[in-house]
Amino acid sequence: MSSIDQHYNFSAGPAILPQSVLATAQSEMFDYNGSGFSIMTMSHRSDAFMHILFQAEQDLRKLLNIPTNYKILFMQGGASAQFNMVVMNLANGFKRVDSVVSGNWSRIAHSQMGKLSDADIHLAAHGGELYNFTDVPAVENWDVDPHSAFVHYCINETVHGLQYRDIPKPDGLPPIVCDMSSEILSRKINVADYGLIYAGAQKNIGPSGATIVIVREDLLDRCSERIPDIWNYQSHINRQGMYNTPATYPIYISGLVFRWLLAQGGVEQMQAINSLKAEKLYAAIDGSDGFYANKVKPHARSQMNVIFHTVSKELDNQFVLEANAYGLRMLKGYKTMGGMRASIYNAMPLQGVEALVHFMKDFQRRYG
Numbered sequence: 001m002s003s004i005d006q007h008y009n010f011s012a013g014p015a016i017l018p019q020s021v022l023a024t025a026q027s028e029m030f031d032y033n034g035s036g037f038s039i040m041t042m043s044h045r046s047d048a049f050m051h052i053l054f055q056a057e058q059d060l061r062k063l064l065n066i067p068t069n070y071k072i073l074f075m076q077g078g079a080s081a082q083f084n085m086v087v088m089n090l091a092n093g094f095k096r097v098d099s100v101v102s103g104n105w106s107r108i109a110h111s112q113m114g115k116l117s118d119a120d121i122h123l124a125a126h127g128g129e130l131y132n133f134t135d136v137p138a139v140e141n142w143d144v145d146p147h148s149a150f151v152h153y154c155i156n157e158t159v160h161g162l163q164y165r166d167i168p169k170p171d172g173l174p175p176i177v178c179d180m181s182s183e184i185l186s187r188k189i190n191v192a193d194y195g196l197i198y199a200g201a202q203k204n205i206g207p208s209g210a211t212i213v214i215v216r217e218d219l220l221d222r223c224s225e226r227i228p229d230i231w232n233y234q235s236h237i238n239r240q241g242m243y244n245t246p247a248t249y250p251i252y253i254s255g256l257v258f259r260w261l262l263a264q265g266g267v268e269q270m271q272a273i274n275s276l277k278a279e280k281l282y283a284a285i286d287g288s289d290g291f292y293a294n295k296v297k298p299h300a301r302s303q304m305n306v307i308f309h310t311v312s313k314e315l316d317n318q319f320v321l322e323a324n325a326y327g328l329r330m331l332k333g334y335k336t337m338g339g340m341r342a343s344i345y346n347a348m349p350l351q352g353v354e355a356l357v358h359f360m361k362d363f364q365r366r367y368g
Contacts, residue, residue: 001362004327008352011330012158012182012305012343013203021256021347039252044245049252053241056255063258063267066191066214071237073213074251076244079105079181079200082211083112086152086177086196089233091119092224094149098124098174102136102164103157104334105179110152119149133160135297139168149222150175150195156183158203159334161307161341162300169193175219183304184212185261186346187271195219204304204345206254209247261346270346277344277353278303284357291364309339310367316340319363328356 175195
């Protein structure tokens, strides 16, 4: 097959960004809005950047319909830093934190959360032990104490291609803390169902370097002064996110992506497009007569990260090699999983998925 005109980046992160966002960033690289400054060298305390930060927050509030009693922070350290920060800030005075392991990243979170806390990090459910990571532990089966500091889970697991399609509700649960890194802004959620949401930007928002934290105000009363300021949510909020220099350029790009999402019709429109993309790709896998396979239970299949494999490791490697030459990049599966992984975040156009499906059918014709 000859290569396609446009290359598509299926990386799980840092991931694809909208072409129009990159074009705007290119045009403003040397002179942002007539200021004479590159956005990359602009002071984080300048009026221009403060406006960028304010606008990004307001656009995010609009996209997710975030209630006024929630604070937003753009932090550094990646989502992995939040594994510890949520415990340090929200578990003071509590004996227990509940933790649901549904895949790779919630497993790592569970292993890290107890390192800087006296609270017992209780394993509320383990999808690996129950289903070998082919399904997510149902909420009704979580072993959760309503008096715990919070219950932590990951709504979408990039490595294992798992997703809570039915979003857990807060009834009978302690405050819900959720890692939404790889699906935030891809479908409608009710922010008020959560105590805290965090998301690394580099999957479905912008480039790596910024992490969004959305936290309910009343939970900030738990932030002890004993927590070093750099790790203390309240300290960052007290300084309007300026306790230390924020990741200015990733925040700027994230703001452009928020504007792009609004122009596309918002989260509701993206949800419809994302559902269609996932439907087309899973149909290609399921309709291949076993040449391609995905072992995840249909109700738990991720609409953001689609994992699959062929009949052999050798053929998987050949698939990735030829797909790359064709213009379909970064399809190699996670190192512990093998096979292929197609991350089809908001910025992946439908045409990219259609190009992948076309290649899959041709590859099967030639090697099946």
